[in-house]
Amino acid sequence: MTSTRRPQVRRVLPDDEASWLAAYDPAQFPPFAVTADVVLLTVRDGVFSVLLVERGTHPFRGALSLPGGFVHADEDLDSAAVRKLERETGVRRDAAHVEQLGAFGAPGRDPRMRVVCVAYLVFAPDLEAPQPGKGTRSVRWVAVEQVDAPALAFDHDEVLAAGVERARAKLEYSPLATAFVGEVFTVAELRGVYEAVWGHPLDPRNFHRKVTGTPDFLVPVGRPAPVGPEGGRPAALFRRGPATSLRPAMLRPGRA
Amino acid sequence: MTSTRRPQVRRVLPDDEASWLAAYDPAQFPPFAVTADVVLLTVRDGVFSVLLVERGTHPFRGALSLPGGFVHADEDLDSAAVRKLERETGVRRDAAHVEQLGAFGAPGRDPRMRVVCVAYLVFAPDLEAPQPGKGTRSVRWVAVEQVDAPALAFDHDEVLAAGVERARAKLEYSPLATAFVGEVFTVAELRGVYEAVWGHPLDPRNFHRKVTGTPDFLVPVGRPAPVGPEGGRPAALFRRGPATSLRPAMLRPGRA
DNA sequence: CGAATAGTGTCTCTCAGACAATATTGC
DNA sequence: GCAATATTGTCTGAGAGACACTATTCG
Numbered sequence: 001m002t003s004t005r006r007p008q009v010r011r012v013l014p015d016d017e018a019s020w021l022a023a024y025d026p027a028q029f030p031p032f033a034v035t036a037d038v039v040l041l042t043v044r045d046g047v048f049s050v051l052l053v054e055r056g057t058h059p060f061r062g063a064l065s066l067p068g069g070f071v072h073a074d075e076d077l078d079s080a081a082v083r084k085l086e087r088e089t090g091v092r093r094d095a096a097h098v099e100q101l102g103a104f105g106a107p108g109r110d111p112r113m114r115v116v117c118v119a120y121l122v123f124a125p126d127l128e129a130p131q132p133g134k135g136t137r138s139v140r141w142v143a144v145e146q147v148d149a150p151a152l153a154f155d156h157d158e159v160l161a162a163g164v165e166r167a168r169a170k171l172e173y174s175p176l177a178t179a180f181v182g183e184v185f186t187v188a189e190l191r192g193v194y195e196a197v198w199g200h201p202l203d204p205r206n207f208h209r210k211v212t213g214t215p216d217f218l219v220p221v222g223r224p225a226p227v228g229p230e231g232g233r234p235a236a237l238f239r240r241g242p243a244t245s246l247r248p249a250m251l252r253p254g255r256a
Numbered sequence: 257m258t259s260t261r262r263p264q265v266r267r268v269l270p271d272d273e274a275s276w277l278a279a280y281d282p283a284q285f286p287p288f289a290v291t292a293d294v295v296l297l298t299v300r301d302g303v304f305s306v307l308l309v310e311r312g313t314h315p316f317r318g319a320l321s322l323p324g325g326f327v328h329a330d331e332d333l334d335s336a337a338v339r340k341l342e343r344e345t346g347v348r349r350d351a352a353h354v355e356q357l358g359a360f361g362a363p364g365r366d367p368r369m370r371v372v373c374v375a376y377l378v379f380a381p382d383l384e385a386p387q388p389g390k391g392t393r394s395v396r397w398v399a400v401e402q403v404d405a406p407a408l409a410f411d412h413d414e415v416l417a418a419g420v421e422r423a424r425a426k427l428e429y430s431p432l433a434t435a436f437v438g439e440v441f442t443v444a445e446l447r448g449v450y451e452a453v454w455g456h457p458l459d460p461r462n463f464h465r466k467v468t469g470t471p472d473f474l475v476p477v478g479r480p481a482p483v484g485p486e487g488g489r490p491a492a493l494f495r496r497g498p499a500t501s502l503r504p505a506m507l508r509p510g511r512a
Numbered sequence: 513c514g515a516a517t518a519g520t521g522t523c524t525c526t527c528a529g530a531c532a533a534t535a536t537t538g539c
Numbered sequence: 540g541c542a543a544t545a546t547t548g549t550c551t552g553a554g555a556g557a558c559a560c561t562a563t564t565c566g
Contacts, residue, residue, distance in 0.1 A: 030329035033285040034361065034372050073286035073370060077361040103359040103374045105290065105333040114329060116290050116372065118359045173429075188518080206556060208519065213554090225518095225563095232517025233563035247511065248504070248554070255503065444545080462529060464546065469527095481536095488544025489536035507528070 033115045036080035037068030037156070039101060039163030040089060040122045041144070043180050048144045048196045050160060051089055052152070053136040059111050060153030066160065067136070068117070081120035089139055090131035096124035097179035101163050109155045119159045121166055123179035145199075171197055173249040175217050178240040184221050186235035187211060200253045210250060216243035289371045292336035293324030293412070295357060295419030296345060296378040297400070299436050304400045304452040306416060307345055308408070309392040315367050316409030322416065323392070324373070337376035345395055346387035352380035353435035357419050365411045375415045377422055379435035401455075427453055429505040431473050434496040440477050442491035443467060456509045466506060472499035 040051040052064045067088040071080040078100070082093045098120055105116035132139045144164055149157055171177050171194055178185070180193040191207045211217055218238040225234035296307040308320045323344040327336040333356070338349045354376055361372035388395045400420055405413055427433050427450055434441070436449040447463045467473055474494040481490035 029289040029326055029369070032288045032290045032327075032372075034288045034290070070285055071288075071361070074363050076363060077359060077372070100358050102356050103333060103372075105327070105374065107330050107332060113285070116288075116333070116359075116374070118361065118372070186518090203556070203558085204517085205519075205521095205558075210555080212519090230517085231515070231565045233519080235518060247507075251503075251555075442545090459529070459531085460544085461531075461546075461548095465548095466528080468546090486544085487538045487542065489546080491545060504527070 031114065033110075033113055034071045034077075035068050035115055035117045036071050036077055036084055036120060037066045037117050037159065038081055038085050038089075038120050038122055039066060039160055040085065040091065040096075040124060041163065041167055041180075042124050042126050042141070043193050043196045044126045044141055046192055046196050048164075048199075049141040050144050050147065050164075051091075051130060052140060052142050052147075053088065053132065054138045054140075055135075055153060056137040057135050062137075063153040064142075064151065065153035066119075066156045067133075067139070068119075069135070071118070077118050078120075081118070081122075085120075085122060088133035088136060090133075091122070091124055091127055095127075096122050097176055098122050101159070101166060104155055104159055106155065117154070117159065119163065121163045123167065123176060125180055125182050168197055168252065171250065172252055173246050175240065175243050175246055178218075184237045184239055186237060187218075188235055190218075190238075194250070198252055202253070214243065214246060216241040217246065287370065289366075289369055290327045290333075291324050291371055291373045292327050292333055292340055293322045293373050293375050293415065294337055294341050294345075294378055295322060295375060295416055296341065296347065296352075296380060297419065297423055297436075298380050298382050298397070299449050299452045300382045300397055302448055302452050304420075304455075305397040306400050306403065306420075307347075307386060308396060308398050308403075309344065309388065310394045310396075311391075311409060312393040313391050318393075319409040320398075320407065321409035322375075322412045323389075323395070324375075325391070327374070333374050334376075337374070341376075341378060344389035344392060346389075347378070347380055347383055351383075352378050353432055354378050357415070357422060360411055360415055362411065373410070373415065375419065377419045379423065379432060381436055381438050424453055424508065427506065428508055429502050431496065431499050431502055434474075440493045440495055442493060443474075444491055446474075446494075450506070454508055458509070470499065470502060472497040473502070 038051075042049055042051070051067060053067045055061050055063055055065050068081075068084050069088070071077060075083070078098070081100075082098065085091050085096075085098070086093060101119040101121040103116055103118050105114075107114060109115065109117070130139045144160075147157070147160060151157060152160065177190055177193045177197075180197075181189050187208050188204070190211060191202055191204060194207070195201055219241045221237040221239055225236060227234065294307075298305055298307070307323060309323045311317050311319055311321055324337075324340050325344070327333060331339070334354070337356075338354065341347050341352075341354070342349060357375040357377040359372055359374050361370075363370060365371065365373070386395045386397075400416075403413070403416060407413060408416065433446055433449045433453075436453075437445050443464050444460070446467060447458055447460060450463070451457055475497045477493040477495055481492060483490065
């Protein structure tokens with residue numbers, strides 16, 4: 001997360017600067033609005049999915065879009081994204097990984113006025129039915145594969161594509177796949193995340209060796225073992241470990 | 257680069273939406289200004305350096321900051337960054353690699369008003385003395401190592417730190433080190449880039465094997481060989497190849 | 513026992529790190 | 540020849556991909 005702390009002015013203003021500031025007119029700058037929009041990704045039943053809302057207000061009323069909205073005048077960008085996430089989808093911030101994706105600000109991307117969207121990327125485990133908030137008619141999970149190009153309001157197709165590609169890349173060199181599963185999980189569940197996000201099957205044996213052999217990636221949970229879904233030997237349980245990167249990386253199949 | 261194309265509204269507005277739009281009042285949204293600021297990095301004489309300007313206007317007049325400025329009302333974010341780059345530093349866009357770094361928008365980061373900065377990261381070869389533009393007193397290269405925390409105006413210390421870390425990471429898994437050297441270069445020059453950016457010496461033999469053995473990373477130039485700086489066998493010349501990623505990655509020394 | 517899933521072991525190939533040895537140039 | 544740099548080659552250990560095999564559970 002970027003820029004969480006509040007006061008950023010680290011120099012006391014000298015007298016001439018302070019007097020200049022008093023005479024300053026903000027209207028001389030081009031007027032922009034800033035939104036914080038959220039690419040909330042999860043894996044549900046083995047399907048890599050994104051949370052979309054049906055817009056209840058203009059513009060693009062009735063169309064699907066990413067959840068999000070205007071940043072308040074005295075609000076941090078990160079805070080705005082988390083607020084939108086919680087209010088508009090019912091997802092709690094501490095249950096997910098949140099990072100900034102980037103800014104999207106082509107002129108004309110919003111018919112109302114010049115709007116720069118600061119997009120956030122969120123990884124969450126499969127959550128109960130999310131709740132639509134004010135201004136949205138409904139919220140739904142949509143398989144990422146089913147969102148084909150001209151599907152979303154504004155330039156959100158482009159934002160989503162950037163988020164999906166970033167997610168796929170991050171699984172390679174970070175332990176963030178654990179953000180898609182619950183507090184405790186099995187190696188098979190974690191493998192399912194990789195397979196869903198990458199759209200490639202992975203060898204269960206080699207995957208097991210890799211994730212259990214990487215120091216600080218997984219921490220075994222003392223508790224013995226859970227149930228088996230359709231039979232089979234029960235799997236061991238793990239928690240996320242303290243590792244912050246994966247070195248060497250987990251290699252994504254099907255690339256040079 | 258993100259969002260280069262212009263018209264982004266891809267739905268014709270229905271009648272009710274158009275009439276609503278006509279009655280729309282932009283003043284109802286919190287007023288923001290948006291700047292495009294540039295982290296321009298290079299390697300000069302083996303020193304990883306950033307281009308800083310001395311501010312000629314308020315706020316932070318006289319202080320060092322990243323080059324940048326306000327985005328125009330009808331201007332793309334990328335275009336604004338490139339414009340700032342060219343006008344404020346004299347660097348031509350096609351001689352460099354440009355990518356978006358992220359948005360920085362903590363309230364209070366600019367004493368004038370609420371300003372969101374969209375930062376861009378630029379890699380350029382060592383360039384002639386850059387030219388200061390309007391509003392800046394001077395432009396200078398500063399070694400990245402010498403910029404210690406409370407040194408720059410606004411929150412530019414934070415922006416610079418993000419850019420430097422991104423640059424260090426990108427050398428690992430992308431062929432972008434070639435953006436720091438000229439059109440044609442030797443393996444030793446390229447190695448010098450890695451060593452300067454990472455601050456670690458690399459084994460010349462292993463480095464040579466890695467970069468020449470990675471397909472499409474380097475293309476040998478027909479021309480035989482150049483001069484030797486202080487004697488020694490003349491080195492072969494290469495151009496950047498068509499590769500867009502480095503797999504497996506070039507591993508940065510000194511990390512788990 | 514058979515089916516199904518979890519986990520271990522083995523083999524091979526690629527590749528990074530260490531470093532010897534050779535090649536080519538200026539002085 | 541000597542110094543300096545470029546380039547090739549060799550050895551070793553870590554680790555990925557392929558896959559046989561063992562372990563544990565349910566019915």
